[in-house]
Amino acid sequence: MRLGVFIIAFMAILPASAGEGGPRVVSLDSCSDQLVLALADDRQIIALSRDSQGAFSYYKERARGFPQHSGTPEEILLMRPELVLSTGAGDPGLALMLEELGIRVVSTGLPATIEEALEDLEFVGEVLGQAEKAQILKAKTEATLEDLKARRRLDQNALYLSPSGITTGSGTFLHQTIELAGLNNLLADEGVRGWSSFVIEQFIQLKPDVLITSFFDSRAGQQMSWRFAGHPAMREAMEGVRVVDIPSRYLSCPAWFAVEGAALIRERLEEAINETAP
Numbered sequence: 001m002r003l004g005v006f007i008i009a010f011m012a013i014l015p016a017s018a019g020e021g022g023p024r025v026v027s028l029d030s031c032s033d034q035l036v037l038a039l040a041d042d043r044q045i046i047a048l049s050r051d052s053q054g055a056f057s058y059y060k061e062r063a064r065g066f067p068q069h070s071g072t073p074e075e076i077l078l079m080r081p082e083l084v085l086s087t088g089a090g091d092p093g094l095a096l097m098l099e100e101l102g103i104r105v106v107s108t109g110l111p112a113t114i115e116e117a118l119e120d121l122e123f124v125g126e127v128l129g130q131a132e133k134a135q136i137l138k139a140k141t142e143a144t145l146e147d148l149k150a151r152r153r154l155d156q157n158a159l160y161l162s163p164s165g166i167t168t169g170s171g172t173f174l175h176q177t178i179e180l181a182g183l184n185n186l187l188a189d190e191g192v193r194g195w196s197s198f199v200i201e202q203f204i205q206l207k208p209d210v211l212i213t214s215f216f217d218s219r220a221g222q223q224m225s226w227r228f229a230g231h232p233a234m235r236e237a238m239e240g241v242r243v244v245d246i247p248s249r250y251l252s253c254p255a256w257f258a259v260e261g262a263a264l265i266r267e268r269l270e271e272a273i274n275e276t277a278p
Helices: 003-011 030-039 073-079 092-100 114-127 131-150 173-180 200-206 232-237 258-276
Strands: 025-027 045-047 083-086 105-107 157-161 166-168 195-197 210-214 242-246
Touching: 025 030, 030 083, 030 114, 030 131, 045 073, 073 092, 083 092, 083 114, 092 105, 114 131, 114 173, 114 258, 131 173, 131 258, 157 173, 157 200, 173 258, 242 258
Parallel strands: 025 045, 025 083, 083 105, 157 210, 210 242
Antiparallel strands: 157 166, 166 195
C-alpha cells in the first residue's frame, strides 16, 4: 500500500491524542530518547527509539517501561503523536518525511558544548510542557559543573580511546569532558582537532599519564576488539599508565550528563592516586 493511501485509510479512524499535561511524544533517536526520558511524564511518552534500552543509553532502566518503534513513518503515524522529537542523531529523512506529512517535528540538532546541551535541555523542557523539571535538572548540572571548574587541576595528561581505535583532539564534546575532569588532553596540546584514528606510535611518543576508555560495555565482544592491547610496544608503553574506563552511557550523546561523566573520571582518578600515594 502506498504511504499516501495508508495515511488516508488510517488517520481518519484513529482518535486524536489528548493534549492535557504536555504533548504526547515519539522520540526518533537515542539522544532524543534521553531528553524525553529525563523530562516527560510517563503519560506523555508514546514510543522511543530501538536504541533506548541499549547499554549506551543513559536512561536505559527507565526506558524499559515504554514501547519502541522501528523507525517507519507508517508506524509513527499510527501512534498519532502531538510531537516528534529528534536531535538529528538518527535518520534525517524520517524526520523530514514526518514533517512533510503534517506531524509536528522538533529537532534540536546535536550540541557542540555542554553549555549548548543545557540550552537544549531548557528548550525541550518548554516544548514538552516540563519547564520546571528542566530548570531543576539544569541547575543540578550547573552546580556540578561549577564544582568541577573550581577544583585544582590534576597534573595529568590524558588520551581517550574507543574500542574501534577512535580518539579525540580539541573542538569536541569529549575534549571538554576531559578538561572538566581536570586533565590535559594530550592530542589537543599537540594541535590535533576533532576526531581521529588512534596511532600506536603516537601513544608511545606522547606517553599519557591516563588512558580514558569507553564503549567497551556497549555490545558483546567489544572487550576483545581492542586490537592495540596485544601489540608488544603498546604493552610496554602502557606500564605506569592509569586506565579509567567510563560506562558508555555517560558519553554516548553530547548531553548534560557528560558532566557526570567528567565527575566520575575525576573521582576514579583521585581514588587511584590516593591508593598509590606513600
